[in-house]
Every structure is written in structure tokens, then in C-alpha cells.
Amino acid sequence: MKVVIIGAGVVGAAIARVLSQYKGLEIHLLEKNADAGMGVSKANTAIIHPGHEDDPDKYPLRAKLCVKGNKLWYQWTKELHIPAKWPGELMVALEDEDMKTAEHYLELAKRNGIPGVRLVDKDELLKLEPNVNPNVAGALWAPTAGVMSSPMAAPAIVENAVENGVRFHTETEVLGIKVEKGEIKGVETNRGFFEADIVINAAGLYADKVSAMAGIDDFKIHPRKGEYYVFDDDAEPKVTRIVHQTPTPITKGVYVITEMNGGLMIGPTAQDLPEDAKEDTSTTQEGLEFVWKMAEKLVKGLPPKNKVIRTFAGLRPEPPDGRWIIEAYDDPWGFINAAGIRSPGLTSAPAIAYYIAEELIQGKLDIKLRKKRHWNPYRKTFWFKELSREKQEELIKRSPAYGRVVCMCRTITEGDIIDIINRMKRMGIRTITLDGIKMRSGVMSGTCQGSYCRIRIANIISRETGAPLWKVTLKGEGTEYGIGDIKILLKEGVEENAE
Known part of the structure; x- marks a missing residue:
């Protein structure tokens, strides 16, 4: 059976790796850029979220897959030699009234089955993170949160998938999807036609365009921009935990983290852009000023601005109502969407891949998948x-x-x-x-x-x-x-x- 996966970001890469565990699949991973992970996946906060910020009533799939993804990354980062650490996360209440918001997320943590999440008062907060602003009210502590080298994730996953038989095609742009009598037949690209029984759309910001090629055009994706500062590795002071304020309706808030290489990073903003601005990764004075002011409220000291070595912006694919579109269709049969995977998409990627294999391909499409006897989960490399x-x-x-x-x-x-x-x-x-x-x-x-x-x-x-x-x-x-x-x-x- 021939499977074509469109998009080699972290979600498409994870799908390819998971499917490479099964016999009888000829898997082709298509990427329009020159390499894996060059789109949405390479520019983000690099956090492995614990999963206590998604309401299981409003977003049940997102909540379920984030929690599972957090657990899977413990295993995947070791197998794939992706640098990662698990410092835990503090959701800081800037004002007394924000503690009610923190209590709400504590309840979500309980409902989502996340271990160790609890409220901490100001004294305990300062012990957990001495660089937090001492004027804040308290925080919600989530010990299972992690940080990883996110730009490395998609390339590392794809490398392992290729070692297990996946065929990777770079600089290969999808131009159309062939459907006959309600069934997927293949994908037309700038490098020729790929026959396919199953097409999985993981095209990130352009997943709506790809979906429309298959006749599924009932949603649009717009980009949401996030701007960041990165400080030099030796810039002080730093935080040892992941720190951010209680979330708003459109963003998890500005974060202050110490990256894997030891440099402080602050951000992001959350600016909704028009649908035609899917390549706009420019930074703005207004956005960067907002990030700085919010970070100053969170911590008692930031390094001087002459220690900033970079500013950058990343884009997130925002679907309608924040709803992930992970579906297999009867018409056309064989088409699967993994679209609109906004935050916590990085965290959830491994779980999304297993969900597609187990619930959609085996479940809804009723295709029996059999595990290979010999499958190599390890990417052997060294520094x-x-x-x-x-x-x-x-x-x-x-x-x-x-x-x-x-x-x-x-x-x-x-x-x-x-x-x-x-x-x-x-x-x-x-x-x-x-x-x-x-x-x-x-x-x-x-x-x-x-x-x-x-x-x-x-x-x-x-x-x-x-x-x-x-x-x-x-x-x-x-x-x-x-x-x-x-x-x-x-x-x-x-x-x-x-x-």
C-alpha cells in the first residue's frame, strides 16, 4: 500500500516515523522546502507542554494528545538524540485575581490526568525560581514540562524514518491531488506524479490549500505570528524553570526560558495575520516592546539589551476556533487531514502520529497494520x-x-x-x-x-x-x-x- 505524506514539519515527520514501523507500506514524505522542518517547526518556544492548558470539554482531542505527546517525548528525545531537559513550568499569577485563573488550570490538570500539578504561594514560588518578580501573587507548578532543541526535531525524526524505509523527497511541491470515483489515486507535484492509496496532509500553514485540492475546502488557516528575543549564552540573570504568565484567550502568554544552549529567550507575541501573510516572519518594534514589558513583569531582572544576539518571529497555523482538523474521509476515501495543528502541536506530534495510525488508518479506514519484526528506533549520532x-x-x-x-x-x-x-x-x-x-x-x-x-x-x-x-x-x-x-x-x- 502506497502512502504519501505532504509536509515534513514535526507533525509530518512524526507520522512518517510511526508508519515506518509497519509492514507493507511504501511511504513517501514530500516537502516543498529544501529540508525537513524549515517551516513552522523551526521557530517556536521549544516547550514540551505538560497538557494542563487545554479544556477537555472544548478541545478533547487536543487535550488528550498533548498529555500523551509529553510522555512520548521523554522516549523520543532519547532515541533520536535530540537535546532536551525537563525543568518544569511555572504559570505565574501577576495579580491576586490571576490566582483564580491558575485554579482553573489546576482543575484542567486534574481532569487531564497530569501528575504533580499544584498551586504554590509566593514563598515557594521564589524557592522554585529565585529570579521571578517578588511582587507576583503565586503560581501553578507543573513539573513535567520540558524544553527541547526544536529546530533539530523534524530533521532527526525524518532521518530515523528514512533509515526505516521511508523515502524523503525535498523541493517537491504538491500541485494537485488526483481523485477518481471518490477514492485517492495520487499526488501531482513539480517532480512528477506519486501514486497513492492514502494521502496524509500535514502541510502546516498551507494545509487548507492542500485539503482543497482533495475537495475538502470547509476550513481556512491563517498565520499567527510570535516574536522573540534571544540573549547571548553568558547573559545573566537566567531562569532555571519555564516561566510564563496566566494565559489569555488567544495565547499561552509571554515565556521566559533558558534554551538548551544556555541562552535566555523571551516571547512570543500572538498577532493574527491575514491568510495571505503565510511567509511574513518579520519582527516589529511594537511586538518586541510588548514582549520586553511582559517579561519584565514576570522576572525581577532581564539581561541588558546589548546582550541580545537575535530577534526573530515564528508563525503558527491557526485553524477555525482553535480546533485541530485530524480526520479521515469517506469522500475521497484515503484522504487524511492533519491540519491546523497550532500549539501545542510540537508537544503533541508523536501522539498525533499514533492517533492517525491507530484510530484513523486502522480504525476508520479499516486497514490492518502489522508491526515489523525489526524496526530501529535509534538515530545513531554523536558530537x-x-x-x-x-x-x-x-x-x-x-x-x-x-x-x-x-x-x-x-x-x-x-x-x-x-x-x-x-x-x-x-x-x-x-x-x-x-x-x-x-x-x-x-x-x-x-x-x-x-x-x-x-x-x-x-x-x-x-x-x-x-x-x-x-x-x-x-x-x-x-x-x-x-x-x-x-x-x-x-x-x-x-x-x-x-x-
């Missing part, structure tokens, strides 16, 4: 910096590239970069990009933001792939790193210019 000194010395003797540090901020070596490139090639990625390397390693995200290492990494990509330096891209065609007269400066491609 030179994590090895013992003895093993580092042995590795350098075998491969001197590991002795050359390329990214000083993250201590990533040339050997690490070459290993990443080789693993990307094995995945079937057509174009090795700078952002692809960045998502997998954290290079270009530290203090210098790539001013030291980017050109070095571009040269390694050029050497290892055979692509001219001026054709190395940030994230695919149209984002070439070398511009203007770079060919002439390198004394290459001069004849081509002359023509």
Missing part, C-alpha cells in the same frame, strides 16, 4: 564535544577534521559538519543548505550569529557536495549565500560571467 578526551584524541588520529573547530560558539568541528552532510545525503536531500546544518547542530546560532563560522561551513558544503561556493544557499534556491561579484572575487566562473 565530538561530548566525547571523553581519550576518545577525542583517538578520533582526531583517524580523522583530523575533528581537530578543527569550525563553530567556536557551539564547539562544533569540521568533522561534525562532514558527518552531518553525509547523513543528509543518505536521507536523499537534494540541496545541502546552511540552515540544514544549523538546524542539526546549532552552528550560526551563538554569540557571533554565524559571522565567524558561516563562510567556513559554506566552504565545507561546497567541497563536500561539489557545488560552487556561490551556489551554496541559506535555505534553498533563491537564498544563495554568495551574491554580486563573488565569482570574480574567487576567480571562478569568470568565463560564465563573460558569456
